[in-house]
Amino acid sequence: GAGVSQTPSNKVTEKGKYVELRCDPISGHTALYWYRQSLGQGPEFLIYFQGTGAADDSGLPNDRFFAVRPEGSVSTLKIQRTERGDSAVYLCASSPTLVVGAGELFFGEGSRLTVL
């Protein structure tokens, strides 16, 4: 497809379980971002990749959250020992340039995570 693809679109899990969320960016986009949107809030920055490396992971809330992009394309956000407070929509975005403003972000539809 032409847009950013995220899977699964919906994930329900139990507290304490491990979860992986996948993002397939637009082909050729160098920059990839993960954001989290909690109910009633705007998207909140988590992590940003330039190619394969995490250039800025300052938004990750704690060490239960980890993201990889091993080949510079698809990225996986991994959440260990999930907690109810992790319930949110996790948005992935990609950009053809490395600096926001030179090229705006293209968002996927998000993965809605519900932790029971």
Next chain:
Amino acid sequence: DQQVKQNSPSLSVQEGRISILNCDYTNSMFDYFLWYKKYPAEGPTFLISISSIKDKNEDGRFTVFLNKSAKHLSLHIVPSQPGDSAVYFCAARGQTGANNLFFGTGTRLTVIP
């Protein structure tokens, strides 16, 4: 600590009239501002942006105004159309070259036919 604020959670406007969505920010280091539009079950899509060196940017029916001294920006949509009904997010870039955006909480616009 919310650095970008949208104090109106919702707005209703008659078709054909002007919609004005407001956004305030607290960080004077923000240098680039964007508006995103979001339909249900879709990701946000970029709408319009403005650099801090400008005070106005226009694109068709959409105009963004920036008042740096007041740390305020607004999005004007005129004339409003029913298809404009969506949630609008204001976002700001932290500093030149920074790659994370700070988003507001959004304003749900409803354009009544």
